[in-house]
Amino acid sequence: MQAKLNKQWIKHIFLQLNSIQFHIAFSFSALILVIITIIGFVSYDKFSNTLEENAKEYNLQLTKQVKENVDYYIRYMDDISSIVQNDPSFQQYFSSNENGSFIEKGEQENKLIDLFNSFINARNDIVSIFAFGYNGQILKSNPKLKIKDDIKIENQDWYLAAKESHGEPVVSSSHVQAFVDDPHWVVSLSKELKSTDSHARKGILLIDLNYKIISEICKKVQLGSKGYIFIMDKQGNIVYHPQQQMIYSRLKTEMITQVLNAKGKSFVIDHDGERKLYTITTSHLTGWKVVSVTNVNDMIMDGKKTKKFFMMMIVISLLLSLLIAIVISSRISRPIRKLELSMKEVEMGNFDIELDFSYNHEVGRLSSSFNMMTRKIKELMQQVVEEQKALRKSEIKALQSQINPHFLYNTLDSIIWMAESDQNEEVIDMTSSLAKLFRISLNKGNETVSISGEIEHVKNYLLIQKMRYRNKLDFIIDVDPAIMSYQTIKLILQPLVENAIYHGIKNKTGKGLIRILGKEVEGKVLLQVIDNGVGMDSSKIKNIYSDEYRENSKGNGVGVKNVHERLQIYYGQDFGVSFQSEVNQGTTVSIWIPVVTL
Known part of the structure; x- marks a missing residue:
């Protein structure tokens, strides 16, 4: 249980x-x-992408601000160099003319030193100013500063670079100014100064910016718990880094090569076991690159909480x-x-059932559609029955149209005449063709026949007519062998050939020619009956299927319409018979049928 x-x-x-x-x-x-x-x-x-993009934009704005602040100091040093170059005392003091008195030289030197110190005293970012004349004169903002005896100023990198730049300012990377007894970490601007009138080369001006200024600018920027900013020159040398000593001692590395080769303004890379975002801004003034480095996890601090919230939802x-x-x-x-x-009930075959539903939604409409479907099925079934009846009737008409009493009488009369004239070979040929004609017409009661069988049927018909009309008629059959095995309803070519003989060739002066062509065109089979007879005008073509045309025709007018109707009943409205004709030029009849194989 x-x-x-x-x-x-x-x-x-x-x-x-x-x-x-x-x-x-x-x-x-x-x-x-x-x-x-x-x-x-x-x-x-x-x-997450929006947060990352916002972080990129935020970092980019920060690096731009740092770049602008650093460029401000560089421009300020360049402005100092321009002021010094245009000062008359400088032009006279560093002139190669030695005619000035010692007193005048001393006064010019004091004025220049005062000018230098005015810049230094005005703000604490300038450490020192030096002027090295090509005439051997040297000026220092602080006379107490001593230049080391073992140092040749002419061999210093900043000196050589300024001399080669021909008046353009040269900004050196951060370094220790080692040619004086009291060295400092500085960023230097060196520039070759020239005469204001003759552009004669006077000497090299060196301005040292306190490195702490650069450091303070970068340290003010907040980039999360692990973010920072560093600056590098166009050669990849570090100008500033918060861990600069570790960089120099190779205890820490930076993505210098990736930054130099970066095509965009930022990139993300795995470095030191963390995923980091590098954002880059390049100074057009110095060529330096200001780089912000941000830990990606710091940018999306609430990423896990956000993911948990989404999962709960x-x-x-x-x-x-x-x-x-x-x-x-x-x-x-x-x-x-x-x-x-x-x-x-409908599954059991009861198509008379009507579903009664009062629903106004889809199920109610489905019931209504089902009722319409059953009614349509009944109508289609009835239509199929009627079409089958019409098809049988049209086939009977087609068979009757082929057994034209006049054609049979004339053929038998021709056979008798040839027999009386002892034309035995012709009698045999015509009798054989007539027998084949009727055998293929019957086709054992089948409704369809291969195209090769249909061609054989019309060929026998043409052979009989050719023997009857002798020199009046000739024919050519040119059908693609590839379509010979395709199937078609039977008795579609002979009525059209008969129509061509009686309406086109018979009334023509001279010898008539009928061509039977066949080929496959774009997935359909095209059969054509072409004659060089008297042709038809457009009015006759228009009325070729009418009762008036059949009554006035001397041949088998019933067959033309019969062929067209049977084709459309079997294959649909896209198939059938069409006519093209010109008076005294001939007529082309085209039969379109689908590709049907056994």
């Missing part, structure tokens, strides 16, 4: 799982889950969607089950 109850329970569960209500609820829940999951992940990805949405799906599927499946019971 318990086993029977278990079996019934399992069967009930199986039916429930296989019900449309379960499928709707499951599909609806799965769809909602997929949509919410996709939206969640896309939103999270979009959110997905779970809650799934539970809600499951509850809604159960309710909706129940309401949908109830009328469908009623519809299923009503349709059982």
Whole structure:
């Protein structure tokens, strides 16, 4: 008893799982889950990308600001060099003319030193100013500063670079100014100064900027717990780095090559076991690159919380969607089950049943559509019956049209005449062709025949007519062998050939020619009957299927319309017979049929 109850329970569960209500609820829940999951992940990805893009833009603005601040000091030093160069005392003091008195030289030197010190005293960012004349004169902002005896100023890198730049300012990277007894970390601007009138080269001006200024500018920037800014020159030398000593001692490395080769304004790379964002701004004044380095995890500090929030929303949405799906599927499946019971009658073949539903939703409209479908099926079945009757009648007409009494009488009369004239070979040929003609026409009662059989039938007909008309008629058959095995309804060419003889060739002066062509064109079979007879005008072509034309025709006018109607009944409105003709030029009849194989 318990086993029977278990079996019934399992069967009930199986039916429930296989019900449309379960499928709707499951599909609806799965769809909602997929949509919410996709939206969640896309939103999270979009959110993360937006944070990253905002961080990139923020870092870019910071690096631009640092670049502008550093450029400001460089421009200030360049302005100092221009002021010194245009000062008359400088022009006279560093002149190669030695005619000035010692007193005048002393006064000029004091004025220049005062000028230098005015710049230094005005702000604390300038450490020292030196002027090295090509005439051997040397000026220092602080006369107490001593230049080391073992140092040749002319061999210093900043001196050589300024001399080669011909008046353009040269900014050196951060370094220790080692040619004086009291060295400092500085950033130097060196520039060759020239005469204001003759552009004669006077000497080299050296301005040292306190390195702490650069350091303070960069340290003010906040880039998370692990972010920082460093500056490098166009050759890849470090100008500033918060861990500069570790860089020099090779305890830390930077992505110098990647920064120099970067094509964009930023890139993300794994470095020192962390994923970092490098943002780069290049100074057009110095060629230096200001680089901000940010830890990607610092940019998205709440990434895990955001992901957890999205996962919770997905779970809650799934539970809600499951509850809604159960309710909706129940309401949908109830009328469908009623519809299923009503349709059982239709499955048994009762097309007279009418479903009666008062629902205004899709199920009600489905019931209405089903009623329309059953009525349409009944109509189509009746239409098929009527078409089959019409097809049989047209085939009988086609067979009758082929056995034209006049044609049969004339053929037999020709056979008798040739027999009396002892033309035995011609008698045999005509009798054989006539026998083949009727045998293919009957075709054992089959409705269709191969195209090769249809060609053979019309060939026998043409052979009989050629023997009757002798020098009046000739024919050519040119059909692509590839289509010979295709199937067609029988007796479609002979009525058209007969029409061509009686309406085109018979009334023509001289010898007539009929060509039978066949080929496949764009997935369809094209058969053509072409004659060089008297042709027709457009009015005759228009009325060729009319009763008036058949009554006035001396040949078998019934056959032309019969062929066209049978083709459309068998193959549809896209197929049939068409005419092209010109008076005294001939007529082309085209038959279009589908490609049908056994």
